[in-house]
Amino acid sequence: xxxxxVRFFARYAELTGCETAAISxxxxxxxxxxxxxxxxxxxxxQNLPPRPLAALNLRQVKLEVCVKDGDEVALxxxxxxx
Amino acid sequence: xxQLTHAPIxxxxxxxxxxxxxxxxxxxxxxxxxxxxxxTGIEYSAYDEMAVAEITRMLDEARERWPExxxxxxxxxxxxxxxxxSIAIVAAAPHRDEAFAACRYVIEEVKKRLPTxxxxxxxxxxxxxxxxxxxxxxxxxxxx
Numbered sequence: 001x002x003x004x005x006v007r008f009f010a011r012y013a014e015l016t017g018c019e020t021a022a023i024s025x026x027x028x029x030x031x032x033x034x035x036x037x038x039x040x041x042x043x044x045x046q047n048l049p050p051r052p053l054a055a056l057n058l059r060q061v062k063l064e065v066c067v068k069d070g071d072e073v074a075l076x077x078x079x080x081x082x
Numbered sequence: 083x084x085q086l087t088h089a090p091i092x093x094x095x096x097x098x099x100x101x102x103x104x105x106x107x108x109x110x111x112x113x114x115x116x117x118x119x120x121x122t123g124i125e126y127s128a129y130d131e132m133a134v135a136e137i138t139r140m141l142d143e144a145r146e147r148w149p150e151x152x153x154x155x156x157x158x159x160x161x162x163x164x165x166x167x168s169i170a171i172v173a174a175a176p177h178r179d180e181a182f183a184a185c186r187y188v189i190e191e192v193k194k195r196l197p198t199x200x201x202x203x204x205x206x207x208x209x210x211x212x213x214x215x216x217x218x219x220x221x222x223x224x225x226x
Contacts, residue, residue, distance in 0.1 A: 009129050010199035011211045055197065058132040074129055074197070080212045081128075081157065081198035082113045082169045082189065 002027055002069040004034055006042075011077040012052070016044040025067065031056060032063040034073050048075065085137045086130055088160045091170045100152040100174040107178035109185040113169040115162050120205040124212075126159045126168055129197035133157070140191045144173075144184045151175035151184040157198060 006021045013019050023037050031054050038045045053076040056065055060076075067073060083099060093110060101108055115124050137155055144153045153173045162168045169192065173185035193214075200212040 007129070009197070010127055010201070055129070055132055058135045060195065074132065076129065076197055077199055077211065078213045079193075079195070079197060080200045080214050081126075081133075081196035082192050 001025070002029060002067055002071070004067050004069075005072045006034060006038055007072065007074040009074065009076060012048060012075050015047050016042050018042065023073075027069075029067055030063065031061060031065050031067060031073055034067055035063065035075070038075070052076065053078070083154070083156070085134055085155055086128060086157055086159055088158070091156050091158055091167045093167075093170055093172065096154045096156055096170055096172045097174075099154040100172050102152075102174070105150075105152065105174035105176055105181075107176070107181040108172065108174040109178070109181040111169075111171040111185050111189050112167045113189075114167050115164050117164050118202075121164070121202045122205055123161050123163045123203045124168065125161050125201040125203060125209070126157070127199050127201070128157070128159055132197045136195050136197065140188050140195070143191070144187055147187065148175060148180045148184045151180045153184050153188055155188060155192070157192075157196070159198075161203070 001024050004023050006023050008016050008019055021042050023034055025033050025037055054063055055074040057072055141153055151173055155171045157169045171185050171188050173181045175181040202210045202212055
């Protein structure tokens with residue numbers, strides 16, 4: 001098993017009512033698997049878009065990238081900096 | 083220098099990080115909160131740790147492309163009133179071409195990569211998340 005910290009920001013933090021969640025997935029999981037688990041366990045997460053932007057350990061990644069124990073996954077609403 | 087700040091941005095202080103006698107061209111970009119319809123201000127938030135990491139990567143990339151240029155950036159967070167700067171980028175180089183190019187590169191990368199978000203505050207007390215992609219999600223977002 002891998003324990004992953006998931007962080008929510010801006011609109012997604014409002015949807016879920018939280019800023020972080022501790023998610024457990026199997027040892028051979030991807031960011032997409034973490035997202036599926038988030039939808040199952042975090043209230044309000046069913047309203048997240050099908051393929052949100054995601055970051056793994058402070059870098060944007062595709063949802064197919066693998067995660068490992070201790071990783072931090074962030075779900076990012078459409079960026080609007082500047 | 084803190085690249086993320088809740089205080090008003092000082093362009094003078096930023097310029098002090100890039101200007102020198104060898105750099106004869108300096109370019110300043112300011113993004114300011116625009117008066118649109120009934121918008122009274124914008125609340126900015128960020129994924130702070132990733133934003134700082136991304137800024138470092140962007141500035142490193144600019145330095146690789148224009149080795150003689152120096153670029154500095156500051157992004158403001160929290161409530162930014164109309165007309166005040168939410169972001170400042172300054173680039174100094176021996177000649178103007180590199181200064182303009184480096185400054186332009188960094189602001190375009192900010193728009194694509196920096197994990198920050200805007201919430202427009204309206205005169206009637208309501209607030210709207212801004213979605214530059216134009217794809218509304220649940221709750222309704224303004225296309226901007």
